Every structure is written in C-alpha cells, then in structure tokens.
Amino acid sequence: MNSPLQIALIGAGVMGRQHFQHLSKLPDAQLCAVADPGPQAAVFAAGCGVPYFDNHRRMLDQVRPQAVIVANPNNLHVSTALDCIAAGVPVLLEKPVGVHLDEVRELVAASAGYGVPVLVGHHRRHNPLIASAHELLASGVLGQLTSVTGMWQLQKPDSYFDVLWRRDPGAGMLFTNLIHDLDLMRHLCGEVVQVQAITRNRVRGFANEDSAAVVLEFENGALGSLTGSDAVAAPWSWELTSGENPVYPHQPDQPCYLLAGTRGALSIPQLRHWRYAVAVAGWHQPLISEQLAYEPAEALDRQLQHFIRVVRGEACPLVDAADAGRTLALVEAIRQAAETGRACTPETL
Numbered sequence: 001m002n003s004p005l006q007i008a009l010i011g012a013g014v015m016g017r018q019h020f021q022h023l024s025k026l027p028d029a030q031l032c033a034v035a036d037p038g039p040q041a042a043v044f045a046a047g048c049g050v051p052y053f054d055n056h057r058r059m060l061d062q063v064r065p066q067a068v069i070v071a072n073p074n075n076l077h078v079s080t081a082l083d084c085i086a087a088g089v090p091v092l093l094e095k096p097v098g099v100h101l102d103e104v105r106e107l108v109a110a111s112a113g114y115g116v117p118v119l120v121g122h123h124r125r126h127n128p129l130i131a132s133a134h135e136l137l138a139s140g141v142l143g144q145l146t147s148v149t150g151m152w153q154l155q156k157p158d159s160y161f162d163v164l165w166r167r168d169p170g171a172g173m174l175f176t177n178l179i180h181d182l183d184l185m186r187h188l189c190g191e192v193v194q195v196q197a198i199t200r201n202r203v204r205g206f207a208n209e210d211s212a213a214v215v216l217e218f219e220n221g222a223l224g225s226l227t228g229s230d231a232v233a234a235p236w237s238w239e240l241t242s243g244e245n246p247v248y249p250h251q252p253d254q255p256c257y258l259l260a261g262t263r264g265a266l267s268i269p270q271l272r273h274w275r276y277a278v279a280v281a282g283w284h285q286p287l288i289s290e291q292l293a294y295e296p297a298e299a300l301d302r303q304l305q306h307f308i309r310v311v312r313g314e315a316c317p318l319v320d321a322a323d324a325g326r327t328l329a330l331v332e333a334i335r336q337a338a339e340t341g342r343a344c345t346p347e348t349l
Contacts, residue, residue: 005308006032008065010056010080011072012041015094019069020048022300029067029308035059036072056080060087067311070094078103081321085116090311092303094121096179097324099170101332101347104325108349111321117310119303119317120324122183126302127244129269130184132294136266136273137188143263148189148216148224150181150257151236161206172208173230174199175331181226181238181256182334183319183327189259191219192330194345197337203231214334242269244299325349 007029009016016036023031034045035056045052053059060068060083068084070077071094078098084091085107097120098104111118124130137145152173161167186192194217199209210231216224235241235251243250257268264275271292276285309315317323329346337344 005029006066008033008068010035010070012036012044016071022304032065033059033063057083075099078107082110085110085114091118092307093118096328097321108321117317118321119307119310120319122319123299123303124184125187127299128294128297133268142261145222145261147260148222150226152181152228153232153234153236155233156230167206169207173228178228179331182330189218192216193219194343195333195337196343197334199338322349
C-alpha cells in the first residue's frame with residue numbers, strides 16, 4: 001500500500017484552508033508544510049501540526065514535498081507554479097490559472113518541458129452532476145446542440161466589498177465568478193469561436209462590473225448566452241441551485257444552465273432531460289421529461305483524489321494548464337468585446 005502523499009500548501013487564505021479541510025479527511029494524503037508570508041499563517045500551520053515557512057522556495061528546498069497546492073493571490077499563481085515545476089513537484093493550482101495569457105503559455109511550456117503535471121482548480125468539473133451531464137451530451141441524445149443559456153444572478157452583500165481590492169478592475173464577477181460558468185460551458189458544449197459582450201457598473205459604481213451580458217458562438221455552431229449580476233435579488237446561479245457549497249441557501253427547483261438540441265433539452269443542476277414523446281415532433285406535441293440520477297459527492301474531495309492519482313502517474317489532469325488557459329482566453333475576449341463594442345475571438349495558446 002502506498003504511504004500517504006506528502007502535500008504542501010502555498011497560500012493559507014480562505015481557499016487554502018478550505019483545501020486543507022478536505023485534505024485532512026483523505027487517508028492517502030496529508031499536509032506536510034505551509035508557506036505563506038501572511039501574519040496568521042504561522043498560527044494556522046501550528047494548528048495543523050506542520051512546519052511553517054514565510055517563503056515557498058525555502059519550503060521546497062527544505063521539506064521537499066511530493067506535491068503542492070497553490071492557493072496564493074492570482075497574480076502569483078504562475079510564478080509560484082513555475083518554482084514548483086523547476087523543483088520537480090506536481091501542482092494543484094487554484095483558478096484562475098494566471099492573469100495574462102503570455103504567462104500561461106510559459107507555464108504550459110514549463111510543465112511539458114519538465115514533465116511535471118499541473119492540475120488547475122476548476123473544481124466544478126469534478127462534480128458528479130457535471131460528469132453525468134457531460135456523459136449525456138457526449139451520447140448525442142440531445143441531437144444537434146443549438147441553444148445554450150447560462151445564468152449567474154444573485155446578490156453579494158455590501159460587506160463583501162469592505163475588502164477594498166474587490167472593488168478594483170479585474171476583481172469583478174467576470175474574472176472571479178463567471179470564469180467558472182464559462183469553463184463549464186466550454187467543458188459541456190465545446191470551444192467558443194466568437195463573443196460579444198456588454199458590462200455595466202451602474203448599481204455600485206465601482207471600477208469593476210456588477211452586471212454582464214455575453215453572447216457566445218460555439219465551434220459546433222451552437223449559440224449561447226450568459227447573463228450575470230452580483231447585485232440582484234435572484235436565485236439563478238450555480239452557487240444557489242447546485243447545493244455544492246452549504247454556505248449558500250439551496251434553491252433546488254431553479255436552473256442555472258439550459259441546453260437545447262434538435263432532439264431534446266437538459267436543465268442543470270436538475271439534470272432534467274426533456275424530449276418529445278412521439279417520433280413526429282413539433283410544438284403541438286407534448287414534451288415528456290425525466291430526472292437523471294447520479295451519486296452526489298463533494299467536488300473538492302474528488303478533485304483532491306484526482307490530484308493524488310495525477311501525482312502518482314495514474315491519471316492525466318482533467319484540467320491542465322493549457323485547458324484552463326483557454327478559459328482565461330475566453331474571459332479576456334469577453335473583456336475586450338465589452339470594452340470595444342466589437343465581436344472578439346479568443347486567442348489560441
């Protein structure tokens with residue numbers, strides 16, 4: 001039997017501590033060190049019973065972990081991951097993979113050149129609900145996918161913005177929240193070849209957006225829309241509908257994604273499959289539906305279990321740096337489309 005995998009944590013903020021909570025439940029891995037220059041990180045490390053470092057490079061040299069979870073600020077993701085790769089240590093890198101496409105290209109090249117895997121933390125892909133939806137779409141049961149609707153509409157409390165950086169450009173819902181939805185839309189529906197977008201900040205007046213409307217053209221010919229606002233009293237978002245995170249009140253009867261094809265449709269997260277009951281179909285004929293079954297499990301648990309298999313050479317990353325980079329390129333194209341008022345094509349990596 002393999003001994004527990006020794007995993008270090010770089011970044012002991014909210015997301016890093018959340019990773020630790022899931023890691024502490026796994027018998028085949030354990031935390032071996034914490035690296036974070038923040039004043040509370042040493043206390044956190046002591047509570048975990050592991051060595052503390054204010055510098056991750058020193059930690060890599062002295063502890064020599066078998067794997068690393070990187071959950072430090074976004075602008076440090078790539079540089080930190082590059083240090084880990086140079087030390088030969090596989091990385092679970094929190095999303096976003098980076099903040100600029102050029103640095104992501106460097107990360108992709110380094111991972112391939114050193115032969116060190118990088119798994120990017122778009123954890124929703126590990127949710128069994130999404131795995132079941134992906135399998136259904138791949139089966140072709142919906143026919144030709146034609147229409148894709150995504151919704152991310154909820155209300156962040158005013159206290160959320162007491163943290164001043166959350167008011168700044170780049171910290172708005174497009175980069176912080178909708179990046180998850182765009183990643184799932186890519187995963188389920190295929191690559192996006194063109195986008196148009198409008199963003200506004202009329203509710204709060206901060207430097208970043210509080211509402212957005214995005215039109216997407218997929219490579220397979222399907223057309224999609226994604227509407228978002230973090231300033232509305234509404235239930236249509238993954239956070240509220242999926243039940244993935246218990247800190248949000250669950251709205252199980254409401255959808256956040258609607259996918260329609262020539263032979264059927266699917267609502268998510270309900271996994272309700274709609275189709276005509278007769279062979280000769282049309283709008284005068286009744287639709288029938290069934291709710292597809294799946295076995296729920298925590299996405300972050302499954303992501304860590306997958307990461308362990310990746311480190312041990314038993315699996316390839318479900319979301320590698322190049323894949324996550326394509327989601328970042330899509331977000332960047334949407335930002336450019338909103339700024340210029342023109343349709344934009346995501347860059348290739």
